Amino acid sequence: MSDAPVTLLPREVRLVVERILLLTRLPAGSVPAVRDVVLYSAAAGLGGLPLLQRRFDDLRSVNLASIRISETAPGHLAVDAGGQHAWMVLPLLLDALGEAVARHGAALATVEHVLDAEELGAACAMGPRAGLTLFTAAGACIGPANGPDAALMRADAPLILLAAPAADATDAVLARVLRDGLRVEAPLWWELHHLSNTSLSPDTPESRRHAGPVIVEADGRIIGRSDHDDDTDLSLLTEAPAAKATKHEAA
Structure with missing residues (x-):
């Protein structure tokens, strides 16, 4: 892994910072607002991401x-x-x-x-x-x-x-970051990235089947969706290629 600085877009910074804030006692409804404060802190040449790393333990007990x-x-x-x-x-x-x-x-x-x-x-x-x-x-x-x-x-x-x-x-600050990105030292960025991943559910076969709005049982049964609220045609997953082509041509 290269130690050269990485250039980040606001979306990447927001994603990682938001996940880290979910590890604190900050109310979920306040997370997006504080997330953007950290982004602007970094963009304004203040503490930004290095400070987030140093202060993480203090931030966890927010009140x-x-x-x-x-x-x-x-x-x-x-x-x-x-x-x-x-x-x-x-x-x-x-x-x-x-x-x-x-x-x-x-x-x-x-x-x-x-x-x-x-x-x-x-x-x-x-x-x-x-x-x-x-x-x-x-x-x-x-x-x-x-x-x-x-x-x-x-x-x-x-x-x-x-x-x-x-x-x-x-918003000149956000416009500049959207245009030029934020440069961050790679070791710091990856440390924060790995920390942010701890807010996610562990990646297991069972968690994958429960990701999203439905539950997929081990035998393939789907729970949590009915015909009237979803138009996904699951038969497309099992039909032969020729049958799929015929069906689409007929439509």
Whole structure:
């Protein structure tokens, strides 16, 4: 196996990251949103997939119920992340900022007690897809052009995000990744790929017969499908080739 970096498309990253998140306590309905945060983190030059590997054990014990978001003044949000990872906070924070911007024209959020606070910078990359432009309190967007600014992300200081309506809702980050892909070190990628496979059922003859919407018994009987809800003609699997041709010609 080559150790040369591999170039990945968003579909590949999303598939593997989603399977890994299924190994955590993250509610299934929140998995797609957090999956995309990891993708944008990688695309924005933040922690991305290497951080996913390092933080996997911490992510397994996620508890979204510990996150608190309150509006202390019109358009001013106070976020206590309860020690949760920034990736888990971001989908909730973006929703709250979007709602506050819709009501007040602009919004500000102060985030405290968050793990890997620099990853909240992915909000700048994700903003346009939510119709938002986001900045740090210093006015520098942390994203694909700038990279993380450690001075703005001290572990002992709250992070302040400013949000306003986006003048251009073009998702430039996703467009770039769709065009150019993401380059990842091959050993890291395959380690994550193998980890993601542990979320799947073991591959056995029995599991293969139970894959999909029906059960196929060992003797070939099919359970879970009736004629009125499926038009598959299983006789095509047993007819002789000549009979198949005659049948299709007649149709």
